Amino acid sequence: MAKTGPTRVARRTLLWLVALTLAMTAVVAGGALSGASGWTPKLALDLEGGTQMILAPRVEGSGSVNADQLNQAVEIIRQRVDGSGVSEAEITTQGGRNVVVAMPGTPSQETRNLIQASADMNFRPVITAGAGTPVPEAQRTPADKLPKPTTPKNASDTAWLTADVVKEFEALDCSTLDKGGAKRSDPTKPLVTCQPAADGQPAIKYVLGPVEVKGQDIVTSTYGLQQGRQGTVTNEWAVNIQFNGDGTKIFKDVTQRLNNFYVQSGGDSGNNPQAQFAIVLDDKVLSAPRALAVITDGRPQITGNFTEASAKTLSDQLRYGALPISFEIQSSESISATLGGEQLQMGLVAGLIGLLLVVVYSLFQYRALGFVTVFSLVVAGILTYLAITLLGWAQNYRLSLAGVAGLIVAIGQTADSFIVYFERIRDELREGRGLVAAVENGWRRAKRTVLASKAVNLLAAVVLYFVAVGNVRGFAFTLGLTAIADLLVVFLFTHPTLLLLARTRFFGEGHRFSGLDPRTLGAIPLYRGAGRVRTAEDLQPAGAVSGRKSGARNEAERRMTIAERRLAEREAAQGAETAGKDDK
Amino acid sequence: MSTVFARFGNELYTGKRSYNFVGRARIWMLIAVVLVAVSILAPVLKGGFNLGIDFRGGSEFTVSNVKSTDQRLGEDAVHQVIQTAAPRVANIAGNTMRIQTDKLSDQQTVDLSASLAKAYGVTKDQVTSTFVGPTWGADVSQQALIGLIVFVLLAALLMALYFRTWKMSLAAIAGMAVTQIITAGVFAIGDFEVTPSAIIGFLTVLSYSLYDTVVVFDKIRENTADIATSTRRTFAEEVNLAVNQTLVRSINTSMVAVLPVAAILFIGAGLLGAGTLRDLSLALFVGIIVGTLATLFVAAPLYAWLRRGESGLTAQAEKVEQRRSRVEALPAEA
Numbered sequence: 001m002a003k004t005g006p007t008r009v010a011r012r013t014l015l016w017l018v019a020l021t022l023a024m025t026a027v028v029a030g031g032a033l034s035g036a037s038g039w040t041p042k043l044a045l046d047l048e049g050g051t052q053m054i055l056a057p058r059v060e061g062s063g064s065v066n067a068d069q070l071n072q073a074v075e076i077i078r079q080r081v082d083g084s085g086v087s088e089a090e091i092t093t094q095g096g097r098n099v100v101v102a103m104p105g106t107p108s109q110e111t112r113n114l115i116q117a118s119a120d121m122n123f124r125p126v127i128t129a130g131a132g133t134p135v136p137e138a139q140r141t142p143a144d145k146l147p148k149p150t151t152p153k154n155a156s157d158t159a160w161l162t163a164d165v166v167k168e169f170e171a172l173d174c175s176t177l178d179k180g181g182a183k184r185s186d187p188t189k190p191l192v193t194c195q196p197a198a199d200g201q202p203a204i205k206y207v208l209g210p211v212e213v214k215g216q217d218i219v220t221s222t223y224g225l226q227q228g229r230q231g232t233v234t235n236e237w238a239v240n241i242q243f244n245g246d247g248t249k250i251f252k253d254v255t256q257r258l259n260n261f262y263v264q265s266g267g268d269s270g271n272n273p274q275a276q277f278a279i280v281l282d283d284k285v286l287s288a289p290r291a292l293a294v295i296t297d298g299r300p301q302i303t304g305n306f307t308e309a310s311a312k313t314l315s316d317q318l319r320y321g322a323l324p325i326s327f328e329i330q331s332s333e334s335i336s337a338t339l340g341g342e343q344l345q346m347g348l349v350a351g352l353i354g355l356l357l358v359v360v361y362s363l364f365q366y367r368a369l370g371f372v373t374v375f376s377l378v379v380a381g382i383l384t385y386l387a388i389t390l391l392g393w394a395q396n397y398r399l400s401l402a403g404v405a406g407l408i409v410a411i412g413q414t415a416d417s418f419i420v421y422f423e424r425i426r427d428e429l430r431e432g433r434g435l436v437a438a439v440e441n442g443w444r445r446a447k448r449t450v451l452a453s454k455a456v457n458l459l460a461a462v463v464l465y466f467v468a469v470g471n472v473r474g475f476a477f478t479l480g481l482t483a484i485a486d487l488l489v490v491f492l493f494t495h496p497t498l499l500l501l502a503r504t505r506f507f508g509e510g511h512r513f514s515g516l517d518p519r520t521l522g523a524i525p526l527y528r529g530a531g532r533v534r535t536a537e538d539l540q541p542a543g544a545v546s547g548r549k550s551g552a553r554n555e556a557e558r559r560m561t562i563a564e565r566r567l568a569e570r571e572a573a574q575g576a577e578t579a580g581k582d583d584k
Numbered sequence: 585m586s587t588v589f590a591r592f593g594n595e596l597y598t599g600k601r602s603y604n605f606v607g608r609a610r611i612w613m614l615i616a617v618v619l620v621a622v623s624i625l626a627p628v629l630k631g632g633f634n635l636g637i638d639f640r641g642g643s644e645f646t647v648s649n650v651k652s653t654d655q656r657l658g659e660d661a662v663h664q665v666i667q668t669a670a671p672r673v674a675n676i677a678g679n680t681m682r683i684q685t686d687k688l689s690d691q692q693t694v695d696l697s698a699s700l701a702k703a704y705g706v707t708k709d710q711v712t713s714t715f716v717g718p719t720w721g722a723d724v725s726q727q728a729l730i731g732l733i734v735f736v737l738l739a740a741l742l743m744a745l746y747f748r749t750w751k752m753s754l755a756a757i758a759g760m761a762v763t764q765i766i767t768a769g770v771f772a773i774g775d776f777e778v779t780p781s782a783i784i785g786f787l788t789v790l791s792y793s794l795y796d797t798v799v800v801f802d803k804i805r806e807n808t809a810d811i812a813t814s815t816r817r818t819f820a821e822e823v824n825l826a827v828n829q830t831l832v833r834s835i836n837t838s839m840v841a842v843l844p845v846a847a848i849l850f851i852g853a854g855l856l857g858a859g860t861l862r863d864l865s866l867a868l869f870v871g872i873i874v875g876t877l878a879t880l881f882v883a884a885p886l887y888a889w890l891r892r893g894e895s896g897l898t899a900q901a902e903k904v905e906q907r908r909s910r911v912e913a914l915p916a917e918a
Contacts, residue, residue: 046860052676075723093717094644100716333677336653347861350852354844361839365589401860402784408848409788409868412841413795416833419840420799423593423833430597449802452746453795459742460735460791467731472724475784476731479791521594 006440007503010496017379017492024386031393041385042392043104044400044474045090045337047344050104052335055115055327057099065097065325072316073099073325077115099327102335104398116327121215121318123251124191124208125156125258126276126288132174132194132203140170155209156257156274160190165207168192174203175466185283187211195278195285198310206285208278212254215281217247221318223311226303237306239315240299248298255300258291279318286317347401351408358411366422368506369515372497373418380414380482380489387481403478410482413457417490421446422515425498429521435510439502443495450490457483593832599825606824609885616762616882623769633772636779637672637686638720643693645683645713646676650704658683661703665696670777684716720780728783732790736760739794747805751890756797759883763793763875770870781860785867793875796837797883803830804884811900818901823888827880838876845869 031037042048057065057073065073070093077099081089089103101115146163153159161169174194185191188210197203219242226238243251258275265272278288289302302314358377362370384407391397424446428438461480464472501507510517595601605612627633647658658673658681672684681704688696697711736757744753767789771778804826811819849865891897 049674052682070717071721071723074717074721078723090719091721092641092719095714096717333680335677335682336655336675346852347848350848350861351844353851354847357843357847358840361836361843365836402781402864406784406788406864408844409841411844412837412872413792415840416795416799416837419833419836423830423836426593427597427829430594445806449799452802453798455742455746456739456794456798457791459738460787460794463735463738464728464731464787467734468724468727472728472731472784472787475787479788521590 006499010499013492013496017488020488020492021379021382021386024383024390028386028389028393031390037389037393039389041388042396042398044398044403045102045104045335046400047337047404048104048398049334049336050102051106051332052100052102053107053112053115053332054094054330055099055101056097056330057325057327067096069325070096070099073327076325077101077327081111081115098330106334107332112329112332116329120283121218121279121281122187122211123213123254124211124278124280125254126273126278127156127158127160127190127207127209128169129204129206129273129276129288130169132197132205134173135170141166152209154257155212155254156261157209158274160209161207165190165192169205169207172205174205191280191283193280193283193285195288201305204285204288206273206278206288208280208285212277213243213247213250215318217243217250218318219244219247221315223306223308223315226301236303237308237311238301238303239306239311239318240301241318243298243300245298248296251298251300252294252296255291255293255295259294262290262292279314281317287314344401344404347404351404354408355411358415362415365515367513367515368511369422372494372501373415373422375497376418376489376494377411377414379493380485383485383488384410384482387485391477391481397477398474400474403474406475406478407482410478410486414482414486414489417446417450417454417486418494420449421490421494421498424449425516426521429510429516429518432518435502435508435516438516439498443498450487454483454487589832596828596831599828602824602828603831604824605827605880606820606885606888609889612881612885616878619769620762620765623765623772626769627772630772630775633768633778634775636670636777637684637716637718638780639718639725639778640687641715641717642684642686643688643696643713644716645685645696645700645711647681647683647700647704647706648679648710648712649706650679650681651706652704653679653681655681657703658700661699662696664699665692687715720783728787732787735790743798743801747801749891752801752805752887755883755887755890756794756801758886759797759878760790760793760875762882763871763878764790766874766878767867767871771867776866777863779860779863781863782867785864785871788868789871789875792841792872793878796834796875797879799837800827800830800834800879800884801887803827804887812896815900815903815907818904819891819897820888823884827884831880834876834880838872841872842869845872 028037028039032039055073055077057070074091074093078089078091081091081101081103089101091102092100094100103111107115146166147159147161149162150159169192172192172194174196190210191208193206193208195204195206221239221241223237223239226234226236254277258277261272262270262275264270265275275290276288277291279286287302289304306314355377359370359374362373364370366373388397388399392399421442424442425435425438426442428442429435431438433441458480461476461483464476465480468476507514507516592601653675655673655675659671662671662673662683662685666685666688674682676682681700683700685696693713697708697713701708701711740750740753740757743756744750747753764786767786770776771782776782804823807822807826807829808819811822817825845865845868848861849869852861852865
């Protein structure tokens with residue numbers, strides 16, 4: 001029973017893979033048949049073409065934009081477009097006046113509205129705050145403890161925390177919050193949102209009260225080193241805001257209320273979140289300082305933990321919040337693929353030739369085992385294809401020519417997992433093990449290496465995906481995708497297949513063309529027929545025989561003790577028995 | 585032939601055949617330092633990289649009411665005026681063509697307008713030109729750079745935790761840096777245009793070279809796990825043996841990785857000339873080869889060198905020396 005384990009597990013694992021593939025195919029087929037998506041991956045701008053929109057930025061109150069504002073405009077648009085999925089839009093300026101956005105497909109009315117909207121900045125009081133991760137299900141407020149609705153007295157009142165707001169707040173996960181986008185929440189309602197992680201500070205989530213001061217009430221914003229009491233310059237960076245008349249009046253009332261919370265909670269040592277107000281841009285919190293004093297002159301100063309760069313960023317954001325740039329779509333026309341069809345064609349032809357070379361090389365190097373490589377690559381290819389098609393549907397992931405090339409390159413890294421594995425098996429065979437034991441031992445050691453090295457790739461993919469923008473983000477996506485497909489294939493296909501193959505006669509007896517022939521590998525088999533078992537003389541003379549058993553052994557130094565040899569023999573014999581049983 | 589290769593693998597495995605990666609570290613380091621210095625000096629002396637239209641912006645021509653929307657016509661017209669350019673031609677809404685090139689001089693702009701008008705059979709006033717800004721602006725580069733730094737720091741931490749020594753992290757990162765610098769140097773020396781595709785290639789190379797190093801280092805970790813109690817080989821010899829034992833893997837993996845890339849580079853891009861395919865495959869081709877070599881010749885010897893002075897290891901080396909002088913009379917070991 002225990003010994004039939006590996007074979008059964010291997011078969012079950014292969015069934016899981018089939019089930020996974022079928023499930024993915026079913027979803028793709030469902031999407032394609034219902035007309036919601038297609039059978040093929042969505043293609044990016046360079047391969048398929050799309051829509052080109054020329055946008056004229058308009059700054060309220062003044063006719064034209066300067067170069068600085070134009071760059072800001074590009075940045076805003078990029079955030080908004082990237083927020084709508086991994087679409088690899090091309091964004092550029094034209095003639096120093098306009099912003100040109102080219103995106104694949106036809107943008108929906110929603111996307112067009114999003115692009116046209118002006119930046120939305122406002123100030124809201126904080127009602128409560130927490131770490132940027134969702135509260136575990138078990139620790140969430142039970143339904144009967146959720147607050148009953150009451151009428152809030154002011155914007156900071158905890159009465160805004162209705163049952164729905166509390167539920168939304170507890171479930172919110174800052175890491176999945178859209179990167180860009182320009183959602184417009186109702187300014188008279190509370191808002192549940194995040195301050196994204198930045199500069200080593202973790203993400204924080206907030207429940208904010210209704211809008212109190214609007215971005216348009218900011219006259220200007222500057223940044224600089226903080227002035228001490230006697231006019232001396234300190235080393236602390238600070239951001240200064242200047243409000244207009246309306247803003248000054250409202251901000252005075254707000255800080256009066258917030259400063260009360262600050263004083264009541266024990267001043268500097270207290271940590272009542274209600275003493276904070278949040279500066280919100282496009283529904284994301286930029287900064288949430290505490291009101292340390294009542295600001296009567298409309299010139300608040302924000303301090304604390306700024307670097308020169310972060311102070312400049314916040315000050316810039318405050319300024320363009322004050323000067324909301326809106327965009328007028330001047331023209332919107334379809335555009336053909338920027339790369340000629342022949343680029344894709346040649347790329348695919350060359351890729352196929354390359355693949356063929358890989359097949360020839362694997363067969364040459366690994367004989368019949370090479371087929372396992374080839375089939376594993378085919379399985380990886382199918383999984384990747386399905387995943388890309390699905391993600392095109394769900395995430396608007398689009399394949400560019402760079403992406404196609406990236407996938408072709410991934411062949412090398414995927415094949416490496418098998419190569420590492422096969423080489424470890426061969427190493428075990430060189431030690432004189434039977435194939436069944438060699439596969440199991442080789443796998444144990446190869447698994448570590450494969451996991452450690454794929455972790456590096458996944459890390460690169462995750463970091464670049466979350467930090468970078470534009471093309472780089474699309475690349476990170478492809479990299480992560482292929483790394484995951486690779487792991488799935490090694491664990492769910494290559495290893496179980498080898499477990500089964502090791503029990504066949506062709507591989508188990510080390511046929512000349514199996515690629516696992518112990519003779520070619522220079523191994524001296526344990527059992528050499530006619531009752532002869534490998535003896536110490538067959539091995540190179542060595543120093544002391546060591547019975548030390550350790551997880552990571554030094555196999556070149558290692559020699560088998562009698563006990564180990566018997567164990568290996570027993571294992572090999574039992575392995576053969578099992579194979580016999582399973583064949584029936 | 586395959587048998588020969590298998591024997592090669594066997595001999596590397598047992599230590600019968602051995603290439604001295606660690607022992608000759610000085611030579612490899614010297615070569616690496618020279619190549620890195622050249623790669624850094626080349627762009628400095630040349631005044632920077634040959635950045636593409638996506639980074640610097642360029643000229644854009646719009647041809648309206650064209651007779652044919654064939655993109656080839658536009659590409660040929662550009663090549664008549666500027667031979668080396670890699671123009672991007674697209675068809676916009678019906679019968680308008682958009683042609684983007686690197687920034688042109690006034691004379692070139694006039695020439696190209698005429699050439700395009702002729703190619704598409706329109707009058708000169710139907711060709712308009714303007715300047716376009718970079719699509720890969722400073723904000724994209726900045727975010728990519730931040731991502732890169734965060735990744736390298738986290739990768740260093742990950743490796744230090746996994747291998748339980750920061751010296752492996754340092755050696756791996758150094759190997760990766762050498763790979764990156766030399767790959768970039770090839771672009772500078774060959775005056776190849778740096779495009780977003782090339783940058784994507786550099787990033788792929790970055791993750792590939794670290795990946796490759798981790799695989800080899802994991803074997804080193806296995807071989808040196810019992811170093812304190814073993815008197816068979818010194819630490820440096822164990823490192824060298826591990827590199828030799830994984831040499832077949834290194835050769836096979838880099839071959840499998842490079843074959844498709846080489847096919848794209850030499851067949852695909854060779855026939856088509858400059859373009860996304862060439863930029864990407866060139867960066868990858870160079871990077872994969874250099875990355876594999878850097879693991880063998882830079883990262884592994886550097887790791888052995890970083891640990892050479894550790895008291896535990898020098899004591900162990902002495903023990904190895906003692907044992908060897910004792911068994912000298914016995915037959916030589918394989």
